[in-house]
Each structure stands twice: as C-alpha cells, then as structure tokens.
Amino acid sequence: MKVNIILVLLLAVTPHIYAQNELSGSVMDAETGEPVFSANVYFPQLDKGTVTDLDGNFTFKNLPEGNYNLLISSIGYSSFSRDIRIPSEALEFQISPSAIEMEEVIISTPFHQLQSENVMKVERESVSELNRKGAVTLADGITQIAGVESLTTGVGIGKPVIRGLSSNRVLVYTQGVRLENQQYGDEHGLGISSKGIGSVEVIKGPASLLYGSDAIGGVLYLNPESYASANNTQAEFSGDYFSNTLGYQGSAMAKTSGEKLKFLARGSYAAHSDYETGDGQRVTNTRFNEKDLKAGIGYQDSKYKADLRYNYNRSNIGIPEEIGVQNTDKELHLLPYQEIDNHIVSLENRLFLPNSSLDLKVGYQFNNRKEFEDHHHDEEGHDEEEEHQEHEEELPGEHPALEMHLETLSYNLKYNLPETGNFETIFGVQGMHQTNSNFGEEILIPDAETVDFGIFGTTHYHLENWDFQGGIRYDKRSLKSISYESAEGTATGLDRNFNSLNGAFGIKYQPLKKFAVRLNLASGFRAPNLAELTSNGTHNGANRYEVGNASLSNEQNFQVDLSLEWRNRHFEAFANAFHNSINDYIFISPSEDVIDGEQVFYYFQDNANLYGGELGFHLHPHPLDWLHFESSFETVTGKLSSDEYLPLIPANSLTNTFRVEFEEEGFFQNKYAFLRLRSVFDKKNINIFESETEGYNLLGAGFGGKVNLGGSMVEINISGNNLLNKDYISHLSRLKQDNISNIGRNIMVSLLWNI
Known part of the structure; x- marks a missing residue:
C-alpha cells in the first residue's frame, strides 16, 4: 500500500x-x-x-x-x-588562492548556502576525512566534531550526543528523510554504514522549525555520496583493517552518469571481534558485523529532477554484560545479541518553475529488530558461568525473545517562492505515518500507530552586511497504542494527541570581511515516546524494570546561541556559546522497589537547563600554507530545576591537532600527516545515581596520500588512536557501571582504489 x-x-x-x-x-x-x-x-x-x-x-x-x-x-x-x-x-x-579549507554547501538548512553565508551555525565534515582519522564506525567518527559525542555500548553501538542531549532528542536524517529505527533505546545504534555517506552536517540546537518533533537537541544530517558528473563513469574499491578488533571492512562502488540519467550502486561488509581494552582484556560479546547495500537512480532535465535511493543494512551486534570468554571469534555465538534489518527507500522530486520550485520528498522505512537472549536458561538450572557459552540452537533462524517491526512513511513538500527583492521564502508541510508491531514473546513497547503533521514557513532577508532569517511552525502528533499483557509486564492502551507552536529567528552580522557574528533564538519540542509513556516490564538491554508515565506532556525548549568567527589568510578562530532551557524535561529515575528481581525505574518530568559551548582556533601561517595547528575546547553543563545534575552529560575536553599537507603533483600526491592529543577532564558534576569519572589523554596520529597509477589513483591512509594504550573509561560508556574500560590502542590501515 x-x-x-x-x-x-x-x-x-x-x-x-x-x-x-x-x-x-x-x-x-x-x-x-x-x-x-x-x-x-x-x-x-x-x-x-x-x-x-x-x-x-x-x-x-x-x-x-x-x-x-x-x-x-x-x-x-x-x-x-x-x-x-x-x-x-x-x-x-x-x-583567489587560500590556505583555508574550501567550503561546501550546507544541505541541512533551507536555503543551501555556504557555511560562511549561513545565518545558522552548522558543522560539516566529509566522512572520508573522519575515516582517515581512524574512525571504526560512523558513530565513532562524528565524535571528532566539536560539541558532538557518542553514547556507547562497546564499539558497535553508538548514539550521537549533541551538547548533552541524545536519543529521541537528536534527530538523524539520511537520504533526505528522518531515520526511524527505535532510536529511543540507549543500546540501539545508528544502523547506518559510513560507506556510501558523503558528508555529515550537525545542527547544534533546536531545529523543530525545519524538522518537527524530536529535533529539540539538534540534527545529524547524513548526505549520501554524489553521482558521477555528467558523461562520466567511476568505480571504487576500498578495504580497511583494524588492529584492535582484528576487524576488516570492504566496499565496492560503481557509478555512471549521462546528461540526464545517473546510476550508482555500492556494497559493503564489515566484521569485528571483541575489542581489547588498554589492560589487555577483551570485552566479551562486543563483536559485530554489518552488511550494507546502497543504490540510486537519478534523472534531471531543465524542468524536473528525481533521485530514487535505497539502502539495506543488516547489523548483528553482541550486547556485552561482563568480561568472560576471551577469544577473537567474529561469529555471534554468544547471547544476548541483536539482529537488525533496516530498509530505507527515498524519492526526491523537484519541479523547476519560473524563478521558483516545488520539492517533494517521500520515504519508506522498514526496521526489523530482533534480540536473542538467554534469560530462559536460569529457569532450567544453568549457572552464571554458562551464560556466555555457545548456544547453537539460539542462533539466527530460531525464535527471538524480542522482535519488533517498525514501518514508517514520511513526506516533505516544500514550495520555494520566487525571490522578492532581497527575500527568499519557503512554505511547506511535513508528515509521518508509523506503525509498530510485536512478534516476539517479550514486549518492550506496545503495538502502536503514530501520525505526525506539520506546517511551516521560513524566510531569509539579505543585506550587504546583515542577514536575517526566521520562521514559524505548527505540529500535531497523534499516538495510539493497544493494551498488552506479557510475561514481562502489562500496559493499558493509549490515545494521546500532542501539539506545539514553535519559531526561530537568527541574525548574521559581518561588519568586516574577516569577522562575523551570529545570534540565533529558537524554540523546539519533543513529544514523549512510547517507552516513556507505556513501559511496564523488564528492559533486559538496560538491566532494569521500567514503568512508564501515561500522563507525560511535551518537552518544550528555548535556546539562545551566539557564535563569533574571525578568519584571515593565516588564522581562524571561533567561539560558540549556548543556553538551552527545557520545560518538562523527561527523565528516568530509580526507586527502592524491586519487581522480578530487578530494580524499578520510573519516568518523571522537571524543568532543566543546559549551557556551555565550544572555543577554538586554526593557525596556518603564510607562506607555510602546508602547516596547520588546530585546537578546540568544548564544555556543557546540565541541571534540573532542583539543582541536581543531569546524567550522561559529557566531560569537558580539549583537542589539539598538528598536521601538514602537501598538494604537489607527481607519483605521490596529496600527502599529509597529523598528530592529535585529546584531553578529557575529570567528570565531577554528576547525577546522584552516577559515579565520578577520571580524566584521560588519548594520543593519535596518521599519515597518507595518493599514488598516481596513470589512469587511476590509489589512496593510502594509516592512522592510530590511543597509541599509548591508555586504560580508561568514558563517562558516556554504558559499560561504565560494570567498570569495563573503553577500547585500547587501535591501528587502522586503509586502501582506496579509484578507477
């Protein structure tokens, strides 16, 4: 249908x-x-x-x-x-020649401008740049962007954290449509391979004007790789090796374009063993593997453009519980683990009218999440030492304890009005229809239907030194769930409506060619998700019994964001500051109650405030344009109105990078090398249910370049992270409560052959 x-x-x-x-x-x-x-x-x-x-x-x-x-x-x-x-x-x-890295067009904001021309501050990084710095996964790579961290469960599961907010408060877009894959869960990762992603854009702050509910903390916008230029054909083969997990990743791509038709296809596979900590222990059941297929067909003439994209991703990810079995197997023989299939189909249509255009994006997603667990063995007399033994009868193809099917149909219709004087204006409607269905013996969230509808308008006004941008939006969400009763708990059916009116206003002032000031004011909202509203049972992935609150209301926030930038031929500097006030912030809190041997956690609401920012500079002295020194500092603090600190707020950090780049032509081209020191400070401002986290320093380095083989180029990259093999625990690791350390030294070797 x-x-x-x-x-x-x-x-x-x-x-x-x-x-x-x-x-x-x-x-x-x-x-x-x-x-x-x-x-x-x-x-x-x-x-x-x-x-x-x-x-x-x-x-x-x-x-x-x-x-x-x-x-x-x-x-x-x-x-x-x-x-x-x-x-x-x-x-x-x-x-004009310049040592400053060339700018790219920002796609996640409505008027598609260069970052230097944008009213809203947006961070952008190419995925190839993140990968050559040694990123194991896409979630790992985005932590190299100032103000962005990752909430991790081992190496295979990572969730973006933007200025202290994560999960349903950060919206992820891929192929131009919102990604829906049960992202409410801390142990639910992105489910997107970095292969076939061209660049990453990060909006740090409420973006409900553009994206509706769930963009209260920001947006992670993933741009797919582009087609070949007209009348060209390209092929690419790449391979990566990771020393710590003995992991490997391979990818092959082919694309061709005529004057109007374009085709693209890419297949990738990755597999990793349990990762090793700095003290030499392998963290049992952190192994994972991933299959990924991306394809696209494009068409464009003078009046019409279409882009049909498809992405299939299967991830098999172990869920660690303790350090036990020590081996380097890559097969998931240990319980518990996840098997996740994700299908994303998106279709972009653009009709070019005289001095205006009409855009329609539609997307369909099918997410099949299965979790295989060993909780039945306790009833059969098995002891704790057998929990991580191999159970061939429980491998994929047998009955999962948890199976959820999430189907999502989304649409986004925008009309770009003809320019009137210095005004650019866009009106649009967005919506989503989503169903969740359960097929396993456990029910984490009930069968439910969610319907979203939003209508908005935004305009941009340009003067010589001033730019103004603002807009307003109205959203409505209808959520219906059915009653359920299972061995894990019961819940009453729900029929709720949520609505919100939000706006945004921004100013960019550039009194000098070298200096720019941005001030953005924006409100956002988030409707409570099904887990927060309806949970009543054991959440095995989080090792707790959760009880939802059916009376929860919208989270509503207002953020002030100030950005200062200075740049010339030799030096760039930036300072970003923000204050985010959230009314009716939803949080989960433990109690003294115990059900089925698990501690009971309840959902509550209270007002909260987050504040902080990022500060940094980039020195590239002329005429030594090949020499670069970069430094950035980031900090965020979060508190409830009771003056209690919010949980899972990242520690302050300082990153210093020294790099050299040479662009000479010849046999060995685009040579580079870098040395990076990331210093994470002690985390002492903690929630009453957290423990303090000791600071640490991580040393990284890398080098590489391109070899000219006549008609083709081979790119070679070698990088290392945590070179001193520091044994440390991140404050945003979900394994911290079990005193399990993060990944130790990891060397990545990457080869990419362009034909």
Missing part, C-alpha cells in the same frame, strides 16, 4: 517536455591568470554540478530558466559564489 502511494506521488509530478538551456564559462586563478583544473562548479538550488577541464572550462546543459546561485570551490582556493541569470552568455570567474 505504502509503495503504491510513493508511485502515485511520483506520477503526480512527472513533467512535460520543456526547452533546454546551456551555460559555459571558465575559472581562472585571480593572481596568476592561469586556468584552474578540476574546480567544482555547482548550482545548489538545482543540485547540479560539474568540474573544470585542463583549460579551466566548464559547460552545463539542461538548465531551467531563472536566477540561481553558482558556487565554485577548489582545493587551495577560497570558495566563490555569485547569482547567475539563466540563460546567460559565457562567463569567466576568478578565484
């Missing part, structure tokens, strides 16, 4: 045949007048790009008529933007 709806929506926007427009031009070095080869030339509103040839020339075909922003970027040059009227005569552009 949902697939039929998607097909109908596609047919509804199928375009007629229109006239075609072309644009040609050239890109030159502003200082030498020489042509710039392989510069990226891109229309963000059209999502259409190309690269310059050896003579600096470029050509676009099938362009719609109208006014569009053209962006030009190249390594070693400042990014350049200019408004262009289509059709147009041939144009010549000059770009």
Whole structure:
C-alpha cells in the first residue's frame, strides 16, 4: 500500500517536455591568470554540478530558466559564489588562492548556502576525512566534531550526543528523510554504514522549525555520496583493517552518469571481534558485523529532477554484560545479541518553475529488530558461568525473545517562492505515518500507530552586511497504542494527541570581511515516546524494570546561541556559546522497589537547563600554507530545576591537532600527516545515581596520500588512536557501571582504489 502511494506521488509530478538551456564559462586563478583544473562548479538550488577541464572550462546543459546561485570551490582556493541569470552568455570567474579549507554547501538548512553565508551555525565534515582519522564506525567518527559525542555500548553501538542531549532528542536524517529505527533505546545504534555517506552536517540546537518533533537537541544530517558528473563513469574499491578488533571492512562502488540519467550502486561488509581494552582484556560479546547495500537512480532535465535511493543494512551486534570468554571469534555465538534489518527507500522530486520550485520528498522505512537472549536458561538450572557459552540452537533462524517491526512513511513538500527583492521564502508541510508491531514473546513497547503533521514557513532577508532569517511552525502528533499483557509486564492502551507552536529567528552580522557574528533564538519540542509513556516490564538491554508515565506532556525548549568567527589568510578562530532551557524535561529515575528481581525505574518530568559551548582556533601561517595547528575546547553543563545534575552529560575536553599537507603533483600526491592529543577532564558534576569519572589523554596520529597509477589513483591512509594504550573509561560508556574500560590502542590501515 505504502509503495503504491510513493508511485502515485511520483506520477503526480512527472513533467512535460520543456526547452533546454546551456551555460559555459571558465575559472581562472585571480593572481596568476592561469586556468584552474578540476574546480567544482555547482548550482545548489538545482543540485547540479560539474568540474573544470585542463583549460579551466566548464559547460552545463539542461538548465531551467531563472536566477540561481553558482558556487565554485577548489582545493587551495577560497570558495566563490555569485547569482547567475539563466540563460546567460559565457562567463569567466576568478578565484583567489587560500590556505583555508574550501567550503561546501550546507544541505541541512533551507536555503543551501555556504557555511560562511549561513545565518545558522552548522558543522560539516566529509566522512572520508573522519575515516582517515581512524574512525571504526560512523558513530565513532562524528565524535571528532566539536560539541558532538557518542553514547556507547562497546564499539558497535553508538548514539550521537549533541551538547548533552541524545536519543529521541537528536534527530538523524539520511537520504533526505528522518531515520526511524527505535532510536529511543540507549543500546540501539545508528544502523547506518559510513560507506556510501558523503558528508555529515550537525545542527547544534533546536531545529523543530525545519524538522518537527524530536529535533529539540539538534540534527545529524547524513548526505549520501554524489553521482558521477555528467558523461562520466567511476568505480571504487576500498578495504580497511583494524588492529584492535582484528576487524576488516570492504566496499565496492560503481557509478555512471549521462546528461540526464545517473546510476550508482555500492556494497559493503564489515566484521569485528571483541575489542581489547588498554589492560589487555577483551570485552566479551562486543563483536559485530554489518552488511550494507546502497543504490540510486537519478534523472534531471531543465524542468524536473528525481533521485530514487535505497539502502539495506543488516547489523548483528553482541550486547556485552561482563568480561568472560576471551577469544577473537567474529561469529555471534554468544547471547544476548541483536539482529537488525533496516530498509530505507527515498524519492526526491523537484519541479523547476519560473524563478521558483516545488520539492517533494517521500520515504519508506522498514526496521526489523530482533534480540536473542538467554534469560530462559536460569529457569532450567544453568549457572552464571554458562551464560556466555555457545548456544547453537539460539542462533539466527530460531525464535527471538524480542522482535519488533517498525514501518514508517514520511513526506516533505516544500514550495520555494520566487525571490522578492532581497527575500527568499519557503512554505511547506511535513508528515509521518508509523506503525509498530510485536512478534516476539517479550514486549518492550506496545503495538502502536503514530501520525505526525506539520506546517511551516521560513524566510531569509539579505543585506550587504546583515542577514536575517526566521520562521514559524505548527505540529500535531497523534499516538495510539493497544493494551498488552506479557510475561514481562502489562500496559493499558493509549490515545494521546500532542501539539506545539514553535519559531526561530537568527541574525548574521559581518561588519568586516574577516569577522562575523551570529545570534540565533529558537524554540523546539519533543513529544514523549512510547517507552516513556507505556513501559511496564523488564528492559533486559538496560538491566532494569521500567514503568512508564501515561500522563507525560511535551518537552518544550528555548535556546539562545551566539557564535563569533574571525578568519584571515593565516588564522581562524571561533567561539560558540549556548543556553538551552527545557520545560518538562523527561527523565528516568530509580526507586527502592524491586519487581522480578530487578530494580524499578520510573519516568518523571522537571524543568532543566543546559549551557556551555565550544572555543577554538586554526593557525596556518603564510607562506607555510602546508602547516596547520588546530585546537578546540568544548564544555556543557546540565541541571534540573532542583539543582541536581543531569546524567550522561559529557566531560569537558580539549583537542589539539598538528598536521601538514602537501598538494604537489607527481607519483605521490596529496600527502599529509597529523598528530592529535585529546584531553578529557575529570567528570565531577554528576547525577546522584552516577559515579565520578577520571580524566584521560588519548594520543593519535596518521599519515597518507595518493599514488598516481596513470589512469587511476590509489589512496593510502594509516592512522592510530590511543597509541599509548591508555586504560580508561568514558563517562558516556554504558559499560561504565560494570567498570569495563573503553577500547585500547587501535591501528587502522586503509586502501582506496579509484578507477
């Protein structure tokens, strides 16, 4: 049924045949007048790009008529933007050399601008850059972004934490649609492979204006890898080896593009053994493996653009409980473990109208979560020493203790109005229909139906030194669940409606070319999730008995965010400060009650405040443009109105990185090396149910480059994390309560072959 709806929506926007427009031009070095080869030339509103040839020339075909922003970027040059009227005569552009990393277009905000032009501060990192710094998983990689941490259960399970908020308070977008995979659970990871993801964008703060409920703490926006440029074919093979987990990861990709049609396909596989701590112990049952398939078909002419993407991911992840069996097996023979299948289908349609456009994104997701447990063996007389023995009869294909099917259909319709003077305006509607169904003998959350609807408008006003952006949005969520009774507990059916009106306003002031100030005020909301409303049973993954609260109301927040930036040819500095006030903050608290041998936890609400920020600089002294020194400090504090500290707030940290980069042509190109020291301070401001965490220092380093093999390039990266093999425990590790340390020394060797 949902697939039929998607097909109908596609047919509804199928375009007629229109006239075609072309644009040609050239890109030159502003200082030498020489042509710039392989510069990226891109229309963000059209999502259409190309690269310059050896003579600096470029050509676009099938362009719609109208006014569009053209962006030009190249390594070693400042990014350049200019408004262009289509059709147009041939144009010549000059770009200036710069040691500052080239900027990219920000996709997660509505007007698709360069970060330097954005009113809202957004962090952006390419996944290739995160991986070459030694990230084991995508969740591990995002912790290298200032203000972002990860709530971990071993190495295989990680959840993004943005300025102290996580789980349902941080919304994840992939392929342009919101990711729904039972993300309320602390032990539920992202379920997305880093292979096939082009870049990561992070909005640090309430983004309900753009994304509705659950974006109260921020948004992690994953951009899929791009198609090949027009009339090009590419192939890629990559392999990674991880010394600590004896893990490996392989991926193969092929993509080809004509003038209108584009195709892309990628397959990946990864497998890891139990990780080893700094003191030489392997943490039993932290092994995991992952299969991932991504594919895409694109079409674009002068009046219509379509992008159909599909992602299938199967993750098998062990759930650690104690340090026991010591081996390097990669098969999941130990209980408990998860088997998770995630299917994501997204379809983007864009209809180009005279000086305006209509965008429709629809998505369908099917998440099948199974958990295999050994809790039945206690009733059969097995002792604790047998809990981690192999049980072949319990392997996949047998009956899981917990099985949930989550189906989600989402849509996002936006109309980009014609520009009026200096105004850009967007109106839109968003919605979601979701069902949760149980098939296992345990019921963690009931069968339920969730329906979301939101309507919003936002506008941007540009002056020479000032930019203003604001908007307003109304959302409604309807949630219905059925009563259930199981061996784990009972719950009464629920029929609740939640609604909220939110707004945002931002100012960017740039009195000097080198200095910019951003001030953003925004409100956000989060409707309580099913676990918080309806739980009444043992949550084996968290080792506690949870009792929900059916009378919980919306979380409603208001955040003030101030950002200062200074940059010149030699030096960049930034300072970000925020204050986030959350009314009716939902939290879980233990009691003295015990049911079925487990301590009982209840859900409550109270007002809370979080505050802190990030501070840093980047030094790249001219003429030593190959030399870089970067430093960043981040801090966040969270308290309830009772003055009690919030749990799972990351410790303050300082990261210093020294790196060198050389761009010379020849046999060995794009050479680099780095040395990084991450210092995490003692965590003493803790919740009454937490314990203090000792600080630690982690040393990392890496080097690499590209080897020119004539018609192809091979990229080689070698990096190491925790090189001194420090035995430490992160405050955001869910294994901290069992005094289990984090991962020890890990060396990553990566090879990537582009054909």
